[in-house]
Structure formats: C-alpha cells, structure tokens
Amino acid sequence: MVDSAFATDELVRARISDWQRELGSVRRLADNTLEAYGRDLDQFLQFLAGHTGGPVSLNTLKDLRGADVRAFMAQRRNESLGSRSLARVLSALKSFFRFLEREGVMSTEALNVIRTPKLPKSLPKALTVLEARDTISTTQDMEERPWVAARDMAVLSLCYGAGLRIAEALALTRADLETEVLRVTGKGGKTRMVPLIAAVRRSIDLYLKLCPFAPQPGEPLFRGVKGGVLSPRLIQLRVAQLRGALGLPPSATPHALRHSFATHLLGKGGDLRAIQELLGHASLSSTQIYTAVDTDRLLDSYRKAHPRG
Known part of the structure; x- marks a missing residue:
C-alpha cells in the first residue's frame, strides 16, 4: 500500500507494515480508508525525506517538529487539497505516530500542536x-x-x-x-x-x-x-x-x-x-x-x- 522505499530506511518500512496490519486486522478499517491512509503517510514521508535531505529514519521521526508537519500540510493545501482531505491526512499521521508510541518505539508532541482543519458544515440531502x-x-x-x-x-x-x-x-x-x-x-x-x-x-x-x-x-x-x-x-x-x-x-x-x-x-x-x-x-x-x-x-x-x- 505504502511505497516509501526511497524515502525511508528499513526499520521505518517495517513499522509501516506493522501499522497497516493493525489497521486492517485489529481496527478493521475499510479498504478505501486503508488505501487513503497509506497514501497520505507515503506522501508525508516523501516530503520529509526531501525536507531533511535524506531517507527518513526513526531518529528523523523522533526529531519531528510541529513546523515540519505544518509545512507539509501547507504544501498539500497549495495543491488544492480540501479541508476534509487535509483532516484525513492529519488523522492518518496521528494514527501512525500513536501506533509507534503504543509499541514503545518513540513518542513525539509534534502532531499534538497541529489543529485539525475546520470542516465546512454539510448536512445530508434527504428526499421527501x-x-x-x-x-x-x-x-x-x-x-x-x-x-x-x-x-x-x-x-x-x-x-x-x-x-x-x-x-x-x-x-x-x-x-x-x-x-x-x-x-x-x-x-x-x-x-x-x-x-x-x-x-x-x-x-x-x-x-x-x-x-x-x-x-x-x-x-x-x-x-x-x-x-x-x-x-x-x-x-x-x-x-x-x-x-x-x-x-x-x-x-x-x-x-x-x-x-x-x-x-x-x-x-x-x-x-x-x-x-x-x-x-x-x-x-x-x-x-x-x-x-x-x-x-x-x-x-x-x-x-x-x-x-x-
């Protein structure tokens, strides 16, 4: 699902695989959600590799700053990504980092300082x-x-x-x-x-x-x-x-x-x-x-x- 071979090292790729298995077998997320989460994380890691000038390692993730996440979100916003999609991106990233923390791999406060994009109020359109x-x-x-x-x-x-x-x-x-x-x-x-x-x-x-x-x-x-x-x-x-x-x-x-x-x-x-x-x-x-x-x-x-x- 996630193709981060050139953006991450082997340890990070292994953790991504573990996270995806948990999402599918334990949390039982829908296939479309799994695919979207995987794509969102992949894009973030590709961005982070370019942002830091090398493959992303666990140490890179430990040193993650809120400014790094904001820069990525700003880039995605400039690519015309809507608020709902940006909220899903942030949800995917938080899910991955929470997984790393539960597994005792690492913890970071970088994502806790990022506010979820304000979503437009949209009500379901019912027929009479x-x-x-x-x-x-x-x-x-x-x-x-x-x-x-x-x-x-x-x-x-x-x-x-x-x-x-x-x-x-x-x-x-x-x-x-x-x-x-x-x-x-x-x-x-x-x-x-x-x-x-x-x-x-x-x-x-x-x-x-x-x-x-x-x-x-x-x-x-x-x-x-x-x-x-x-x-x-x-x-x-x-x-x-x-x-x-x-x-x-x-x-x-x-x-x-x-x-x-x-x-x-x-x-x-x-x-x-x-x-x-x-x-x-x-x-x-x-x-x-x-x-x-x-x-x-x-x-x-x-x-x-x-x-x-």
Missing part, C-alpha cells in the same frame, strides 16, 4: 417521502425489461427501506434472505442486523421471480444482464435517469435514499440510538447530524406555511 417513493416506483417506467426494472426497484428499496449503502445491498446473498432480519456487513467488515420490512421483501421476491438467473444461497443476489455481479454504477445511472424524469435535484442519489431512511425515521419519532444501529454508525455523532436535517425541514415548512413566516 413522496420523492423517495416516486424514485422507487418510477423505475419500472424507465426499463423495458421487467426483471431489470424489478431488480433496480429492489436495490433502491433496500437503500430507502433498510438504510443500506449500495455496496451493502449488492453484497447480499440469497442466504441473507432466509430470516426476517438482514445480516448486513458494512464498513470495516462490521455486521449489523436490519429488519426486512414487508414492502422491501415484496420487491425482492418480485425480482427473484422474474430474474432469469438463479442465485445459489451463498452467491450475490443481484445480477447484471449477463449474469455477473451487478455493478453499483448501473444503479447510479438508473437514479440519474430518474432525476431527469422526476425533476429531482442533483443531490438525489442512491445514497440520498439512505439519508432519507434516517431522516424520515427520526421525523416519525424514531430513537436516535436505534437509527444509529440500523445505519451501522460507529459513533452517535455521525447519526446526530440527522437531527439538524429534520430541524431544517421543520423550519422550512414553518416559514412556508406560517402567516408570520
């Missing part, structure tokens, strides 16, 4: 209940092949009716449908239990009835037209078609259906902790953002309807 329903039901009007229309409706039903990410929906197997509760594998390989409500079950049953292929219990449920595993890109393109047909905003994506799932549950009095479990969020703070979404929608309705609005 009517928009979410229309997005799913109109799918059959966009496709001449009944089984493909039923397939796409089933996937979108899982996004809205069960709060699944596309990748989670497409990873489901026939065996996952044997009970009334879905066992979903989410980010970092973490599993959660999600109720399979009747409307979603009916959409999946219709797809299975029409599908020309017969997935075995341990095989992926959703198939492409040639029988292979369905690509998430096809679902994204389908929703893009639906945006045009229904006049929906660009924020109407498959993932927006997951946001809508959480927002509408909360709006109906759903418990925040329960919604956290259903979404598979590791932290409640990730779920609490939907309280702001619901409040914004309430205030918007108030402004439109109230005589003094």
